[in-house]
Amino acid sequence: MTATETPAATTVLGSRLLRKEDPALLTGEGRYVDDLVVPGALWLGLVRSTVAHARVSVDVGPALDAPGVVAAFTGDDLLDAWAAPLPCAWPVTEDMKAPEHRPVAAGTACYVGDIVAVVVAESRAAARDAVEAVLVDYDELPAVVDLEEAAEDRVLVHEDLGTNRSYTWELTPDADAVERAFAEAAHTVSERYVQQRLIPAAMEPRGVVVVPAPHGGEYTVYSSTQIPHILKVMLAATTGVPEHKIRVIAPAVGGGFGSKLNVYAEEVLALALARKLGRPVRWTEERSEAAVATIQGRGQIQHIELAADAAGKVTAVRVRLLADLGAYLQLVTPGIPLLGAFLYHGVYDIPAYSFSCTGVFTTKTPTDAYRGAGRPEATYAIERAMDALAVEVGVDPAEIRRRNFIPTDAFPYSSAPGLVFDSGDYEPALARALEMVGYEELRAEQARRRESGSTAHLGVGISFYVEMCGLAPSRVLASLNFGAGGWEAATVRVLPTGMVQVVTGTSPHGQGHETSWSMIVADRLGVDPDHVEVLHSDTDVSPHGLDTYGSRSLAVGGTAVWHACEKVVAKARTIAAHQLEVAEEDLEFSGGQFQVRGSPDRAMPIQAVAFQAFLAHDLPEGMEPGLSAQVVWDPPNFTFPFGAHIAVVEVDEETGRVQLLRYVAVDDCGNQVNPLIVEGQVHGGILQGVAQALWEEAAYDGDGNLRSATLADYLVPSAAEAPSYELDHTVTPSPTNPMGVKGVGEAGTIGAAPAVMNAIVDALSPLGVTDIDMPASPHRVWSAIRAAKEAQQ
Amino acid sequence: MIPAKFDYVRAGSAAEAIAALGEHGDEAKLLAGGHSLLPLMKLRLATPAVLVDVGRLDDLRYIRDAGDQIAIGALTRHHDLETSDLLAEQCPMLRHVAHLVGDPQVRHRGTIGGSLAHADPASDLPAAVLALGGTLVARGPDGEREIAATEFFTGFLESALAGDELLTEIRVPKVPGAGWSYQKFNRRAQDWAIVGVAAVRNGTTGVALVNMGTTPLRATAVEEALAGGASAAEAAERADEGTEPTADLNASEEYRRHLARVLTRRALEEAGA
The missing domain is CATH 3.30.365.10 (Aldehyde oxidase/xanthine dehydrogenase, molybdopterin binding domain)
Known part of the structure; x- marks a missing residue:
C-alpha cells in the first residue's frame, strides 16, 4: 500500500486477531439488559402521546384498577421527584433557548411519543395492558412539522419561548474575504440539500433496570447505554440521589450509533420510581416504541454555495443550515450540527469560509447524535456541491477534486474555520x-x-x-461550551501471576475494545493477548471515564492504555534493574523480557517482575509495591x-x-x-x-x-x-x-x-x-x- | 411486542378446528404460520379473543400430483414450495414466487393457506394462484366445497371463507413448459411488493396484479387485449384498467399505475405472450 506505514513494534498490532467478544455473543451467552433476571422487579409502562401537540389531561385511575398494577403517575404527580429537568449538556450559545424538559410531560405534549403518564406493574404484560387503560384527553394544538415553516414562528412548539429558533451559531472568520471571493468568482454553485431524519434502529432497543439496595440508599442502574459514566453524573443531577450512591453498569450493549449517547426519561424514571417504591424497576423498549422514543438522527436543510476561479479552484464556501432539533433538547442535541461546522470545506484548500446554523424546534422526536453526527451532513453537502461545480466548470468530478485537495506538503494544515488537520x-x-x-x-x-x-x-x-475524530481536546470542548471534557482514563495492572487487567473508561457496544485494548497491551508489555482482561462499563470497576462515541475510543482511550503500559514498563524496568543489579539504561525491553545488554543469559520477564512487585521483598528504596499504572490522557488535537x-x-x-x-x-x-x-x-x-x-x-x-x-x-x-x-x-x-x-x-x-x-x-x-x-x-x-x-x- | 390477552386452542384435527371456529365465531382467528397474524397482534392492531392453532395439522402439509392438477395442503410452508421438485417440473412459477416471500425465517414458518386466507392484496402467493387459475378447497361443518381463486378474494383482508370454514387445499393446474413470469417490485428483498405482476401463458395468458387495490386482482383488460391479438406492449398499457391502487410511503396512486403497466409488459415479454 501507499508508503507511509510505520512498522509496528510487534506482530500483534496490525494483525487480524479474531474478536475476543464474539464467541459469547455469537452463542447467546451475551447478557443484555433484558436478559437480566431480577427477582421482584416491577415493570414500567409509558403512556405516550398519540398526538404531536396537545394540552393533555390524564386520568390514571382506570389503570390503577387493572390487575397487577402497583402504581401510576401523571407528570404532575412526579413534580417533586426531580431535582432538575432532563439534561442538555451543550448550550451552544449564551442566549440559546431551551424548553424545560421533564421526564413526564405535565400539561402539554410536544411530539408523538412524548411521555404523559407512567404505570408500574408486576409484569411486563400487565404494564402493557395498564398503559391502554390510562385515559388521556387531548386538546389538540397545531403541529409544527416542516422545518422551514417552523423557523418562521407562525406556530410555536413552546409558547413560553416566544420562538421556535433555539439558537443561531456562526463561524465566519473573515466576512470580507468571503464577499470578495463570491464577487470575483468565475464560477459559483448554490445548492440546497435535505438531510432526512433517520431512526438509529440499534439491534438492541434500549432498556434499563434499577435495583435499590435494601439498606444504604444505594442504586445499581443497568442500562443499555454508551455512556455509563456520564449517565451516573446526570442521574444524580436529575433525581438528587447522591452520585456516590449510584452505580451504573452497561452490560452487553447491542449497538447504539449515538442513540445511546444520551440520558433518557425512562432511565431517570426507573431510578426515581425504584426510590419511591423501594423495589427494583425495569423497562425494555419495544421496537415500534423506539421509533418515536429514542432520538433520531440528521434532520437538516442545507444551503451551500461555492465560489471558484476559472479553473475550478474553490475560493470560498458559504453554508447556511437549518437544524431540526425536535421538540426538546436532549443531551447534546444543539451541538450535533456544529460537529460538522468546521468541515464544510471538506478535503479542499478553501481560503474563505462562512458557516451559520439555526437550530429550530418542531413537534417531532428530538434529534441527537447519529453515526457521524454533523460530519456526514458536512461531507454530503461539500461532496455533492463539488460534483455540481464539476458540471459547472466542465471537468471530471475526479479532476475537480484533485485541483482542490489540500496539498500533502501543507500538513499539519491550518484550515480557514480554525482547525489544524494533523496529517x-x-x-x-x-x-x-x-x-x-x-x-x-x-x-x-x-x-x-x-x-x-x-x-x-x-x-x-x-x-x-x-x-474529525478522537473527541476531544478538553480545551477545545471548553471553547464550544460543551459541558464535559474529552479526556479518557486507563489503568493497566500486571497481576502477581503475570496476567494483565486493563480498566478503561470507554464503554464498548459492538466495537471490539476488549480485543483491541488487549492487542495494545500485548504489543507494549510483550504478553499474550489472551492473558489480558479488559474491564469496562461499570462505574464501580472503572470509576473514571467519558465513554464511547465520536470515533474517540481508540485515539483517546486506546492511547491512554498505551501510556499506562509505558508507565508500567518504566516501573518494571526500575525493579528489574534493581534485582538484576544493573543500570536501567543497560536493560533492553522486548518480547516481554528485560534483557541485560551484552549478557544474553541475564534477563527477567515482566511476569517475574510483577511477582516481585507483589512480594515487595526486594524493591528499590521507597518504591510502592505492585505493578500497575493509571493514566488520564487528554489529546492535544483531534485526528483527521x-x-x-x-x-x-x-x-x-x-x-x-x-x-x-x-x-x-x-x-x-x-x-x-x-x-x-x-x-x-x-x-x-x-x-x-x-x-x-x-x-x-x-x-x-x-x-x-x-x-x-x-x-x-x-x-x-x-x-x-x-x-x-x-x-x-x-x-x-x-x-x-x-x-x-x-x-x-x-x-x-x-x-x-x-x-x-x-x-x-x-x-x-x-x-x-x-x-x-x-x-x-x-x-x-x-x-x-x-x-x-x-x-x- | 406484547399482544392483548387471548385464549389459545390447539386443534388436533381439521374437524376440531372447524368446531372451535363454530364455537367462538367472530372472536376466533386461525393461527397457522403466524407471520401475518402475530405481528398485527403484537402491535395490537388485531385483538382476537381466541386463537385456534392449526399449525400442527401435518396431514394438511403436502404437495401431491393430482392428475392434471397439483394439490397443495393448506399448511404447506413456503419453504416446502420453494424446494419442491414436483413444482419445479409442473408449475415452476409457484415455486419461484414462494421463494420471493419475505425472508428465510418467514418462509420456514409461513404457510400457503395462511397467506391466501389472509387475503392481503400485497402478498405474492395470492396473485400467483390467481394467474394460474387455481382452486381453493374449504372445509366446514357441512363438508367440503371448492372455490375458484377468482371468486376467493372478496375485500381487503377478506375472503369467501365462512367464519366456520377452514381452507384445506390449494389446487393449481400443471403447466409444464408454459411461459411464465413474476415481476416483484420492492425496495428490500424481504418486503411486500410495491406492485407485482404474475403472468402465465398456458394456451391463454393469465395475468394477476399485486397491491393494485383492496384485493389481489386479475388484470382482465390485459387478458382480453391479448386474447384479441394485441401485442404484449399494447396489452400492458391496459394493466391498471379497473384497478384502485392506494398511495403509501412507497408509491402514489399514479406511480403504482405506471409500475403496473411497465411490470406487466416485462412479465408478458418474459412469459413470451
Missing part, C-alpha cells in the same frame, strides 16, 4: 480508488450506453471525506481520518429503481490496530450510509405522525441489499498520538451517502436531472426523471 495525503487514496473501480473503463461504458439509448443508466459517484469512496449504480429509467452495482472504498485511519475490526466498521458504516441514500427515512405526515414507525415501513437494509465491498486503505499515521491511529467507526457512513447520490445524479444527468433528495426511492427517482423530461420539453 493527510489525499491524492494516493483517490488514485487507488479510481484504479480499483476501473474509472476510465466505467466512463467509456457509460458513454456507450448513452450512445445506444439504453434506459439502464450507469452512474459513477465519488466522495472524498475527512472527519479520510478516504475516497466510489459508488457505481444502475438506474432503471422506466421504474426509477436504483441498483448499487459496486462500492469501492479506500480509507485511511492511520495505523490499524486490527484490520479485521477496521473492515467490519467500514462494512457496517458504508451500508448505513447507503441506507440513508437509498432506503431510510423517518417520514412524518403534516400532523406530526410518524408514518415509518415499524421496520416494515422504515427500511433498514439487510444482507440481501448489501453490495460486495471492495476495500483498500492507505496509511497516513496521526502525529497526535503515539500509535498513529485516527479512528474509523463513522468513516463508512460519512463517505457513502454522497458517493451514492452523486452516482445517481451522474447516471441521470443526460436526462437533465441535477438533484434528488434522499432517500432516492424508486418513486422519487421516477418523479425526478419525469420532471426533468417535462422541463426539457
Whole structure:
C-alpha cells in the first residue's frame, strides 16, 4: 500500500486477531439488559402521546384498577421527584433557548411519543395492558412539522419561548474575504440539500433496570447505554440521589450509533420510581416504541454555495443550515450540527469560509447524535456541491477534486474555520480508488450506453471525506461550551501471576475494545493477548471515564492504555534493574523480557517482575509495591481520518429503481490496530450510509405522525441489499498520538451517502436531472426523471 | 411486542378446528404460520379473543400430483414450495414466487393457506394462484366445497371463507413448459411488493396484479387485449384498467399505475405472450 506505514513494534498490532467478544455473543451467552433476571422487579409502562401537540389531561385511575398494577403517575404527580429537568449538556450559545424538559410531560405534549403518564406493574404484560387503560384527553394544538415553516414562528412548539429558533451559531472568520471571493468568482454553485431524519434502529432497543439496595440508599442502574459514566453524573443531577450512591453498569450493549449517547426519561424514571417504591424497576423498549422514543438522527436543510476561479479552484464556501432539533433538547442535541461546522470545506484548500446554523424546534422526536453526527451532513453537502461545480466548470468530478485537495506538503494544515488537520495525503487514496473501480473503463461504458439509448443508466459517484475524530481536546470542548471534557482514563495492572487487567473508561457496544485494548497491551508489555482482561462499563470497576462515541475510543482511550503500559514498563524496568543489579539504561525491553545488554543469559520477564512487585521483598528504596499504572490522557488535537469512496449504480429509467452495482472504498485511519475490526466498521458504516441514500427515512405526515414507525415501513437494509465491498486503505499515521491511529467507526457512513447520490445524479444527468433528495426511492427517482423530461420539453 | 390477552386452542384435527371456529365465531382467528397474524397482534392492531392453532395439522402439509392438477395442503410452508421438485417440473412459477416471500425465517414458518386466507392484496402467493387459475378447497361443518381463486378474494383482508370454514387445499393446474413470469417490485428483498405482476401463458395468458387495490386482482383488460391479438406492449398499457391502487410511503396512486403497466409488459415479454 501507499508508503507511509510505520512498522509496528510487534506482530500483534496490525494483525487480524479474531474478536475476543464474539464467541459469547455469537452463542447467546451475551447478557443484555433484558436478559437480566431480577427477582421482584416491577415493570414500567409509558403512556405516550398519540398526538404531536396537545394540552393533555390524564386520568390514571382506570389503570390503577387493572390487575397487577402497583402504581401510576401523571407528570404532575412526579413534580417533586426531580431535582432538575432532563439534561442538555451543550448550550451552544449564551442566549440559546431551551424548553424545560421533564421526564413526564405535565400539561402539554410536544411530539408523538412524548411521555404523559407512567404505570408500574408486576409484569411486563400487565404494564402493557395498564398503559391502554390510562385515559388521556387531548386538546389538540397545531403541529409544527416542516422545518422551514417552523423557523418562521407562525406556530410555536413552546409558547413560553416566544420562538421556535433555539439558537443561531456562526463561524465566519473573515466576512470580507468571503464577499470578495463570491464577487470575483468565475464560477459559483448554490445548492440546497435535505438531510432526512433517520431512526438509529440499534439491534438492541434500549432498556434499563434499577435495583435499590435494601439498606444504604444505594442504586445499581443497568442500562443499555454508551455512556455509563456520564449517565451516573446526570442521574444524580436529575433525581438528587447522591452520585456516590449510584452505580451504573452497561452490560452487553447491542449497538447504539449515538442513540445511546444520551440520558433518557425512562432511565431517570426507573431510578426515581425504584426510590419511591423501594423495589427494583425495569423497562425494555419495544421496537415500534423506539421509533418515536429514542432520538433520531440528521434532520437538516442545507444551503451551500461555492465560489471558484476559472479553473475550478474553490475560493470560498458559504453554508447556511437549518437544524431540526425536535421538540426538546436532549443531551447534546444543539451541538450535533456544529460537529460538522468546521468541515464544510471538506478535503479542499478553501481560503474563505462562512458557516451559520439555526437550530429550530418542531413537534417531532428530538434529534441527537447519529453515526457521524454533523460530519456526514458536512461531507454530503461539500461532496455533492463539488460534483455540481464539476458540471459547472466542465471537468471530471475526479479532476475537480484533485485541483482542490489540500496539498500533502501543507500538513499539519491550518484550515480557514480554525482547525489544524494533523496529517493527510489525499491524492494516493483517490488514485487507488479510481484504479480499483476501473474509472476510465466505467466512463467509456457509460458513454456507450448513452450512445445506444439504453434506459439502464450507469452512474459513477465519488466522495472524498475527512472527519474529525478522537473527541476531544478538553480545551477545545471548553471553547464550544460543551459541558464535559474529552479526556479518557486507563489503568493497566500486571497481576502477581503475570496476567494483565486493563480498566478503561470507554464503554464498548459492538466495537471490539476488549480485543483491541488487549492487542495494545500485548504489543507494549510483550504478553499474550489472551492473558489480558479488559474491564469496562461499570462505574464501580472503572470509576473514571467519558465513554464511547465520536470515533474517540481508540485515539483517546486506546492511547491512554498505551501510556499506562509505558508507565508500567518504566516501573518494571526500575525493579528489574534493581534485582538484576544493573543500570536501567543497560536493560533492553522486548518480547516481554528485560534483557541485560551484552549478557544474553541475564534477563527477567515482566511476569517475574510483577511477582516481585507483589512480594515487595526486594524493591528499590521507597518504591510502592505492585505493578500497575493509571493514566488520564487528554489529546492535544483531534485526528483527521479520510478516504475516497466510489459508488457505481444502475438506474432503471422506466421504474426509477436504483441498483448499487459496486462500492469501492479506500480509507485511511492511520495505523490499524486490527484490520479485521477496521473492515467490519467500514462494512457496517458504508451500508448505513447507503441506507440513508437509498432506503431510510423517518417520514412524518403534516400532523406530526410518524408514518415509518415499524421496520416494515422504515427500511433498514439487510444482507440481501448489501453490495460486495471492495476495500483498500492507505496509511497516513496521526502525529497526535503515539500509535498513529485516527479512528474509523463513522468513516463508512460519512463517505457513502454522497458517493451514492452523486452516482445517481451522474447516471441521470443526460436526462437533465441535477438533484434528488434522499432517500432516492424508486418513486422519487421516477418523479425526478419525469420532471426533468417535462422541463426539457 | 406484547399482544392483548387471548385464549389459545390447539386443534388436533381439521374437524376440531372447524368446531372451535363454530364455537367462538367472530372472536376466533386461525393461527397457522403466524407471520401475518402475530405481528398485527403484537402491535395490537388485531385483538382476537381466541386463537385456534392449526399449525400442527401435518396431514394438511403436502404437495401431491393430482392428475392434471397439483394439490397443495393448506399448511404447506413456503419453504416446502420453494424446494419442491414436483413444482419445479409442473408449475415452476409457484415455486419461484414462494421463494420471493419475505425472508428465510418467514418462509420456514409461513404457510400457503395462511397467506391466501389472509387475503392481503400485497402478498405474492395470492396473485400467483390467481394467474394460474387455481382452486381453493374449504372445509366446514357441512363438508367440503371448492372455490375458484377468482371468486376467493372478496375485500381487503377478506375472503369467501365462512367464519366456520377452514381452507384445506390449494389446487393449481400443471403447466409444464408454459411461459411464465413474476415481476416483484420492492425496495428490500424481504418486503411486500410495491406492485407485482404474475403472468402465465398456458394456451391463454393469465395475468394477476399485486397491491393494485383492496384485493389481489386479475388484470382482465390485459387478458382480453391479448386474447384479441394485441401485442404484449399494447396489452400492458391496459394493466391498471379497473384497478384502485392506494398511495403509501412507497408509491402514489399514479406511480403504482405506471409500475403496473411497465411490470406487466416485462412479465408478458418474459412469459413470451
